Structures are given as structure tokens and as C-alpha cells.
Amino acid sequence: MSTPRFPVSTAVVGLGVRQYKRGAAPMSEHGVLVRAIVDACEDAGLDPADIDGFVTYGDDKNEPVRLMTDLGTKELCWSTQVFGGGGGGIAAAFGAAAAAIISGQAKTVAVFRALVQDNSGRLSAAVMAHHLTDYIVGVGLTAPAVECAMRAQRMLEHHGVPRQCMEDMVRASYYHGARNPKAVGYGKELDVEAYRSSRVIAEPFHLFDCSRENDGAGVAILTSAERARDLKQKPVYLKGVAQGAGKGWGDLLQNDEHYASAGFASVARRLWEQTGLTPADIDVVQVYENFSAQGIASLIDHGFCTYENVAEVVRYENLIAPTGKLPVNTGGGNLAQGFIHGIGTAIEAVEQLRGTSANPVPGARYSLLAGGPGVPTVSSAVFSVDTE
């Protein structure tokens, strides 16, 4: 194995989420974030003043040092952001937190993402502003939907992935969201005809193929496995995590080798090597789906299916918890649970192993999180119920 085994010695011990309709947060982004961090501390049984590290991603604007006066932070030891304007840093943020804890640079680290439109504007515009140049705006490539639609079109037209798979991914997310009281889509079934007849955003994407945007903040607190055993919640261990881009993928103005993929080839390989697991070992998957097709590409990249058998695997019934063989986005995902830049998918990945998901996968031992498909740097993580 070319990638060493990841030391399974950190755990998620606290979760906090405050989610609102876009533009409807009752306080500023900073205030919402403090709320979510304190929620996560209460969930864990920790004093907010003892959080000594912070990690975020996606050009989050909330510099951790500014949280100290609200939290009473005794000592700030780790303050890190993962590069990249999209959601590709979401799993990598857990890796940065674990790196701090394992190396002794911090003891208790909050992974967070906060987003309130009145403070940070539309997320889609912010993500794209990370990339905009004359070369890109000259052709009207001014939104992530356009960039991802081009790759999706090639996935369908050249690689022959059936359009039905996109519809099934969306339906699965809405099925789970409709049954999750914490989801924006709670209680709302997605009518297939409504999906098919919804307006086209950028071909092949209809409205329901695109993620939402929500105001809010989400937080997951990590600490050492040893310390986790003395806290309130059942620890959920970080089994492995990988981030980055392989040669032939990256910020290449779409000159990527595996153009229609989600960019996970090298990340997935390292994740499997460092965990000793294979796709067959994974019980439940949360894929950050900025757009439906990129969620499918993420599953292919990780080896859950191929271009040849995608229609057998990415099938509505197969994606539903608890009966499907590959339950995906069991909280509702970015499409139906809500979208605070994907932090909800990370929260659900942990909740599945705590046993607190609204759509539980019974006996789930390994849960996969894949972040930011199609962007220049992506990341994935596996969580586990034990340290074995």
C-alpha cells in the first residue's frame, strides 16, 4: 500500500446546526455561527471555552479569532481554512482537525461552515467569484451550474449515463428529506412530473437537479478518541480522510483528463488504501451534490458503480434507506435537507453512526462523506463506529 493506514484516534463528539430559509436568519452570520458552536458544545458536554481549534472551508469569512470573545476561548491553538471556493474542502476540514489533534497542536477542534446571505451574498456567486476571469466571464460561464452542466452533458452524451439516474438521485434525496423533520423538504414529496416539467437552468439540469441555498451554520467537534469516551455522546470515529487532486485534474480550465468525473480518482484511491476498506464495506453514503449529475459522478469515482452498470446501482429503490443496498443522502442531502455549503451532509454522515438519523440504516458501521464534486480540489472521509 502506498498510502499509510490512517490513525483512527479522533472522534466527532458534538454536533450543532442552525438552519434557516435563505435570507431569513434571525441574526448575522457571526451570531448564527456562535449559536451553532454552543449547540455542538452542549451536545458534547463541553465548555465552549475549551474549544482550542477551528477549521473551515469554502472561503468562509468567519475568522476564528473573532469568535473568542463570544466563546470565552482560553487559548486558540489551531486556526485553519482549507483552500478552494466550492465544497471540496468539507471532508478535508475533518482531516485538518484530526491532524491538529493527532500531532498535539490542539485538543478540541470545531469544524464549521456558516452562511448568511445578508453578510456573504449568494453562495453561487461567491463560489464562482473564486474562479472568475475574463476567459470565463467572456463566454457566460458565470455560475457553478454552467460549469457542472457541461461536464454532466458529456457524462450523458459521451459516456452514456442514462438521464434517469439523475432523476433517481433527486427523488432519493427528496424521499429522505420528506421524512427528516430537520430538512427543508420535510413533509413534501417530490412529484416526478413536477421534476420533469420544472424549468431548465442549464441543460441537462432542471431546477430540481440543483442544490438549494440556506442561511445557517453547522458545526462538528472533534477530539481525541481517548477523551471522547468521557463525553456525552457515542463517539463517531474518523476512519480515514483524503483531499486534493491527481495530475490531470485541477484548475485546468476544463482540460481535465477525466472530464466528466467528479475529480475523486486520486482521493478515493488514497481513502481506500489508508482505511483498508472497499466500497462494499460502506453502509451509507453522503455525497455532496451541488448538482445531481456530480453526485452520480462521485459514486462512480469512488467505485460504487461504473459507466457500464450505473443504471443498476443509481436506481431510486436502491438509494433509499433502509431497504436499498446503497443508501445515499439519507438526510435529504443538499437538494432536500438544506444547503449550508454542504455541512449538513457531514452532520448526517455522523448521525447515521450515532443512530440518530431520521432515516437510519440499521447496524451501519462505516459511513462515507464525499465533498465538492467537480471542483478543482475535492475530499472524502470515512467515519466508523469503532476504532478497529
Next chain:
Amino acid sequence: MEIALKGLGNDANYWQALGEGRLSLPKCAGCKRWCWPAPFRCSDCGSWDFDWQDVEMAGEVYAWTRVRHPFGGAEALGLPYVVASIALPAANGIRLFGLLEPGDDAAIGLKVAGKVRTNRAFERDVLAISWRPVA
């Protein structure tokens, strides 16, 4: 909204040529490899020297999308408009962004020819390549 100018990397010559109605792309002086995005250093052979050569604006559609939502910054293009990635056989398959005009017959593999046009985006004039289908 603050918008970064020009492109990614070492591409000043690309913009100068485009302003003169030409397409110019960098070829590594060491290993003769076509490079895009334009690098400062050839990652294959380590050369720092590039020959910028004129390339015929002829290629084929590698990927495309027909945009129907009024995204900010694209107002001047009207709706719908078709963004495409165009592969250039004369430059070893390097792919450039462009507008497919008209875009009614958009399909992967469609043969196209290009010319330089100006687009208005974020209250500035920006150069781009407009590609049209050829028989």
C-alpha cells in the same frame, strides 16, 4: 463586484493575439508540447521558454450546455446561449471555452470554426471566441 482580470497563469500573449483577431497558444520550446492553461514552466520537461504560435480556429465540440437561467454577468448574451468546450486538433486536442453561435445543433463532435467577438460582462468589454458549426 470585484472581478479578477484576464486569465489563469502566463497568458498575456493569448489576450494580445485575441485583440488582433488571432488565436495564439503556447508550445513548450523544450518538449514541443502544447500547453493550456498557459504555464510559466513546462511541468513535463522543466523548460521556461514557450513559442507562442498562431493556431487556426477550427475544432470540435467536446462538451456544451445551453443556458436558460439569467445568471449574473451573462445578461448581454441573451437567453438561451450555448457555452462549449472546443477541442483543437491543431494543438493536440487542447480545449478552449467558447460560445457556440448559433447553438441549436449543439452536440459533442460537432465541427466548428471560430472568430473573435466581444462580450459585455460586469460592465466591461471582454474578448471571447464565437464558434459556428461548419458543414
